[in-house]
Amino acid sequence: MFCFSFWWLLAFSGSTFAYIEIPGAYLAAIRQDRADDQSAGEYNYDEQGDDWTGTCQTGVNQTPIDLIFDDSKIVSIPRLRFYNYDQALQTPLVITNNGHTANMVIPLTRDGQRASINGSLLPGDFEAQSVHFHWGSPNSAGSEHAINFERYDVEMHIVHKNKIYDTIGEATLHPDGLAVLGVMFRAVRRQSSQHYGLNKIFNQLPRIEQYKSNATITGRLTVGQLLGNIVTGEFFTYNGSLTTPDCAEAVTWTVFPDVLNYPRRQIAKLWNLKDSRKNPLINNYRSLQDTNGRVVYYRAI
Ligand SMILES: [Zn+2]
Secondary structure (H helix, E strand, C coil): CHHHHHHHHHHHHCCCCCCCCCCHHHHHHHHHHHHHHHHCCCCCCCCCCCCCCCHHHHCCCCCCCEECHHHCEECCCCCEEEECCCCCECCCEEEEECCCCEEEECCCECCCCCCEEEECCCCCCEEEEEEEEEECECCECCCCCEECCECCCEEEEEEEEECCCCCHHHHCCCCCCEEEEEEEEEEECCCCCCCHHHHHHHCCHHHHCCCCCEEEECCCCCCHHHHCCCCCCCEEEEEECCCCCCCCCCEEEEECCCCEEEEHHHHCCHHHCECCCCCECCCCCCCCCCCCCCCCEEECC
């Protein structure tokens, strides 16, 4: 195990990496996540995804969309239920620059459970798999969804897999395969942040500026900490797709209109990441897609 994880991380990062033992199951999940990302082939954000092919081009239930309160259907929806979101995750956690985003595979909790969600209009129980971000640049907002025609500075995606499917790859083949939570960040001038969980991630971003580089996060982190203090009782929900190739139409989306205020100096660390071409990894959001008559539901408290 020692050599395996050590050498794998060396090979993956292509640079020296302080020795930290990564549990085998977590390492396997990271490798699978990397393989899933690479199976989509090369892609970039030069045209905000308008040049992507396949379902990205031909799909009719694509994401992101503009979420418009006045156009949404306000119905009685059960609340979203969170399980093990307050439980400490196994550490170390690994955050990776995969050339498209800063991505962190979510391990089991320290007592071997999965953080998961159900309720709302979700077609089952969904287990947290990974978290990543979409962002703009020093002079552009980079959320994927817009809310009432407004884009925010950052959009965080917490990706969950329906537990009836074994892998993300299998889940993407089914309309009930995935559930993603979208959280908007607004850059604020405040210097300090109470969002300790997010700080742990963002503090490592300077170490993953290069493509394929990794950093580890230790200490206590829960999935719930990533949500900061946002209100989770109100949200938009609709059926859509992955926002990266192959744009599989397998996602029940939940996007919260409450925005997480986060220091601009932390968000600025995202703008320093580089893609596989050594270009700045900025504006990594997809252009807005047609709703094609889809119903967007809104849960009000
Ligand atoms: Zn995303």
